[in-house]
Amino acid sequence: MRGTILVLGSTLLVLGLPAPAQEKDPHAEHAKAEAPSSAAAGAPAAPAAPRDEKLPPAEEQAKEALNKSPRHGELVDVKLAGGTPLKTWIVYPERKDKAGVVIVIHEIFGLSDWIRGVADQLAKEGFIAVAPDLLSGKGPNGGGTESAASRDDVVKLVRELKPDETTARLNAVREWAIKLPAANGKSGTVGYCWGGSASFAYAAAQPGLNAAVVYYGTAPDDAALAAIKASVLGNYGGDDARVTSTVAPTEAAMKKAGKSYEPHVYEGAGHGFLRQQSGKDGANLKATQQAWPRTIAFFKENLK
Numbered sequence: 612m613r614g615t616i617l618v619l620g621s622t623l624l625v626l627g628l629p630a631p632a633q634e635k636d637p638h639a640e641h642a643k644a645e646a647p648s649s650a651a652a653g654a655p656a657a658p659a660a661p662r663d664e665k666l667p668p669a670e671e672q673a674k675e676a677l678n679k680s681p682r683h684g685e686l687v688d689v690k691l692a693g694g695t696p697l698k699t700w701i702v703y704p705e706r707k708d709k710a711g712v713v714i715v716i717h718e719i720f721g722l723s724d725w726i727r728g729v730a731d732q733l734a735k736e737g738f739i740a741v742a743p744d745l746l747s748g749k750g751p752n753g754g755g756t757e758s759a760a761s762r763d764d765v766v767k768l769v770r771e772l773k774p775d776e777t778t779a780r781l782n783a784v785r786e787w788a789i790k791l792p793a794a795n796g797k798s799g800t801v802g803y804c805w806g807g808s809a810s811f812a813y814a815a816a817q818p819g820l821n822a823a824v825v826y827y828g829t830a831p832d833d834a835a836l837a838a839i840k841a842s843v844l845g846n847y848g849g850d851d852a853r854v855t856s857t858v859a860p861t862e863a864a865m866k867k868a869g870k871s872y873e874p875h876v877y878e879g880a881g882h883g884f885l886r887q888q889s890g891k892d893g894a895n896l897k898a899t900q901q902a903w904p905r906t907i908a909f910f911k912e913n914l915k
Contacts, residue, residue: 666732666903669888673728681705682734684727689787695748697780698755700727701741701788702734709795711821711914712788714781715742716802716809718886721756721765722746725886726803733801736907738914739794743784745769745777769805777809778816785817797821797914799841801906802828804883814841822913824906827854827882830861833868842871844909846902848880850891873909877901 662668668676677684683703688696700722704710713733717726722744730740749768750758759765781800789798799822802810807828814823815835825845830836843865847855858874865872877884879894885903888896 663900666888666899667885668725668728668732670723670725670886671889673724676728677724677731680731682731684731684734689743689784691780691783695753697783698722698744698747699741699784700730700744701739702727702730703739703793704734704737706737709793710737710739711797711799711910712785712791712794713738713740713910713914714784714788714798714800715740716781716800716806716813717742717745717756718803718883719766719769719805720762721759721769723756729801729803729885733910736910738910739788739791741784741788743780745772745780747780774812778813781809781813782817785820795914799823799910799914801910802826803885804828811843811845814839814843817841822910824909826885826902827851829854829857830864833864836861836864836870837868839865839868839870842909842913843873844906845872845874846885846898846906847874847876848882848884848891848895848898849876849878850880850894851882854882875902875905 662672662676682705685701687699687701689699691697715726715730715733717723722742726742730742733740744755746765746768747755749755752758756765759768785798788794789796798820800810800813800820801824803826805828807825810823811825811828812831812835814820815831815838818840820841823841823843825843827847845858847858849855855876858876862872862874877898879891880898881887881891881895884890884895884898888899
């Protein structure tokens with residue numbers, strides 16, 4: 612089923628959707644802490660730092676990276692059973708053969724330029740990257756992330772998403788994407804923060820998934836872990852105890868269930884290190900430099 616193209620090219624409107632809500636509200640303080648302080652104070656935005664093009668852009672680099680991208684990205688409608696179409700950003704790789712699909716699950720901050728930048732980087736690495744706005748139809752006047760008045764409003768909307776609803780939306784995107792003529796039928800997910808937890812939960816909910824990458828998100832309960840068939844890779848910040856303290860118990864539960872789980876904790880890095888690459892006195896960038904190549908290698912192995 613082909614989507615209806617709404618916007619073409621790599622220069623799109625800035626979206627700001629949220630992500631699935633598996634946990635009660637572990638991201639509330641995180642959301643407040645990461646809201647752009649300079650904007651709130653009325654100060655001019657800091658200039659973007661030089662970018663390593665082998666890595667996804669940091670948040671402040673994302674818009675420029677999208678504007679310069681040679682890859683074909685577009686916003687499409689993915690049909691939902693009896694519901695509002697799911698706005699989905701898709702970026703195609705430049706390759707002659709068919710490619711695996713990676714579903715990019717946004718943070719609690721929704722479908723932003725940064726998430727679209729991550730998708731573009733995945734396409735650069737040879738994958739069909741699709742980033743759904745899981746808030747489609749949930750915002751004012753039936754809008755999505757872009758319709759919310761503020762980042763706090765996006766966070767509130769994301770927290771209202773129910774796990775079953777999130778799974779249904781991810782299923783719709785996956786089913787549509789793996790049937791694209793350029794797709795090879797394999798699929799994976801990668802998620803960040805709230806989206807990291809959603810990526811792990813989706814691996815338990817969708818037996819057809821081939822791979823799941825979790826960035827600083829928690830696992831579902833042990834009973835759900837038993838249903839996972841996909842290989843799971845976890846990337847966590849060492850200075851993110853709320854999440855990282857759950858890694859050892861999750862590793863033990865996955866091992867007991869006979870599942871494939873490869874967790875990595877990056878010393879000194881904080882929550883959200885892939886987006887905030889300039890933070891933590893270099894530790895976030897170092898974590899990104901290790902976690903991203905590991906993510907790409909993992910997908911290349913599992914989605915070929």
